Amino acid sequence: MIYMDNAATSWPKPEPVYTAVLNCMRKHGANPGRSGHRMAIEAGNILLYTREMLCQLFSADNPFRMVFTINATESLNLAIKGSIQPGDHIVTTSMEHNSVARPLKELEKRDVAATYVRANSQGEIDPDDIRKAIRINTKLIITTHASNVTGTLIPIREIGRIAREHEILYLVDAAQTAGIIPIDLSSLPVDMMAMSGHKGLLGPQGTGVLYIAPHVKLKQLKEGGTGSQSESLFHPEFLPDRYEAGTLNTPGIAGLGAGINYILREGQNKLLSRITRIEKFFLDALLQIPGIKVYGPARMENRIGVISINVKDFDSAYIAGLLDQKYNIATRGAIHCSPMAHKTIGTLEQGTVRFSPGIFNTLDEAKQCIRALEQLTRL
Ligand SMILES: Cc1ncc(COP(=O)(O)O)c(C=O)c1O
Incomplete structure (x- = not known):
């Protein structure tokens, strides 16, 4: 084929990805962050390693701001629903995937408004049209980094600057570019970036990441066990536990770490x-x-x-x-x-x-x- x-x-995935998934399941198959024994600590180290690989690839400095999800769709849902309230307005584009459009359509039923800036017939977006769509109650701008239909790259640096000028959060859907196009989060005016682990980052399916900048605090979408502050009935506030309730996909995340390591090693x-x-x-x-x-x-x-x-x-x-x-x-x-x-x-x-x-x-x-x-x- x-x-x-x-x-x-x-x-296919690079060979070390398959090995990492298998090794994780065979050798460190414990639940990370839950128990104090060696195997659980080793599993926890796998998570940390992958977060550090993400920081290296994207020039970010805090591994705990790389939050694991199961795919880019979950990352986008967390970023959108975690930052928006009834009465808010969102600016986005006509090139977005349904993983942006569908959450927005749900929110539009609950007194949230959205403007879909139209691209030209090549899928190109003029940042000035984004600027013109901003309203007094605009809280979030969302654009894809590259269209999954036309491959068109969207000028995220220019759009990010516009978002910063207006003190509006900017969410980038990097499902099609993370791991493929170099992205430097230390210099880009981007507040949140949603990624698939299983596309350009070369990890297994069932992995995704949301990068959340230090000044951004989202409402979590789920509460539950985190292995931390277990005496409390209330969900922890600190990252990454705030956004990562329940047992994570540790074997998948091990594979994701190996995928990113492969990208860094090969260049x-x-x-x-x-x-x-x-x-x-x-x-x-x-x-x-x-x-x-x-x-x-x-x-x-x-x-x-x-x-x-x-x-x-x-x-x-x-x-x-x-x-x-x-x-x-x-x-x-x-x-x-x-x-x-x-x-x-x-x-x-x-x-x-x-x-x-x-x-x-x-x-x-x-x-x-x-x-x-x-x-x-x-x-
Ligand atoms: C631009 C874009 N955004 C979001 C997604 C959703 O990614 P996932 O399947 O990891 O949820 C895709 C998947 O093809 C995509 O192309």
């Missing part, structure tokens, strides 16, 4: 250049095939390696099915959980076929994809 679906989840820019090489090849080759429409920005600087296309007027899920069954190529067809983005680029009916190469794909595999698409245009 040629796996071109890394925007959904990365596969993030080197890994990124593997993806951009394939992305460039794809974009150049696709433009030469009559009958293929490519979405998103043409300029490489404005996009990541998420390449959405259509073959003539064919339904995108039909084409993705043929790629799978006839050509052994794994892509994703249809709407990618982002109907607002499809409405923006005009593909709500047809959807798109999304190729998302990862660090282990080869140029030869990309060539096979292009050959398959050439044949499909002759249908």
Whole structure:
């Protein structure tokens, strides 16, 4: 199988990720932070190690502000629902995934208002439009870092500056970029950043992270056992326990730590250049095939390696099915959980076929994809 679906989840993982998950389950399978014995302490060290890896990768200095969740969706729900109250207003964009749109639609039922700033047909957002959408009661700005439909990069530094000028919290959905594009939290005006552990960070499914800046205090979404202050009936206030009730996915987090360590060891820019090489090849080759429409920005600087296309007027899920069954190529067809983005680029009916190469794909595999698409245009 040629796996071109890394925007959904990365596969395969680097070998040390599999080893770390297994070792954690076999050797340190205790519950971290709960008991005082050695195995529990070792399990606790695994959590700390992964938080430290996250700090290294994103230039953050407090590992306890890296909160573990089960996916980017949970991170986004915590950041949004933990910071918003009835009467508040939120500014976001028309390129957001349903993991932003759906929590907002729920909040809109409870006296919260949201403005969805419209992107252009390439998925690009003008920061000035964000500024114009701000109201007196705006409490939160949310943007994706890169669209999972068009690959368009959103100018988060400029938007963050606007948020700071207006003393509004800024939440970045880095599900598509964390681990792939270098992100320096020490210099970015970002207050919260939601990440999937299982995409660019190369960890297993069931892992996610929310970075919370020092000046931000959220309402927790759940209360329960934390292994700390166990004599109290009230949930602890301190991080990370405030946001991490119940037993964590320690084996998954062990794998996530190994994934980030792999990125740091190999060098993030080197890994990124593997993806951009394939992305460039794809974009150049696709433009030469009559009958293929490519979405998103043409300029490489404005996009990541998420390449959405259509073959003539064919339904995108039909084409993705043929790629799978006839050509052994794994892509994703249809709407990618982002109907607002499809409405923006005009593909709500047809959807798109999304190729998302990862660090282990080869140029030869990309060539096979292009050959398959050439044949499909002759249908
Ligand atoms: C832009 C974006 N945000 C959020 C998510 C949700 O991520 P997760 O599946 O880790 O909850 C995705 C998943 O594809 C995404 O692409």
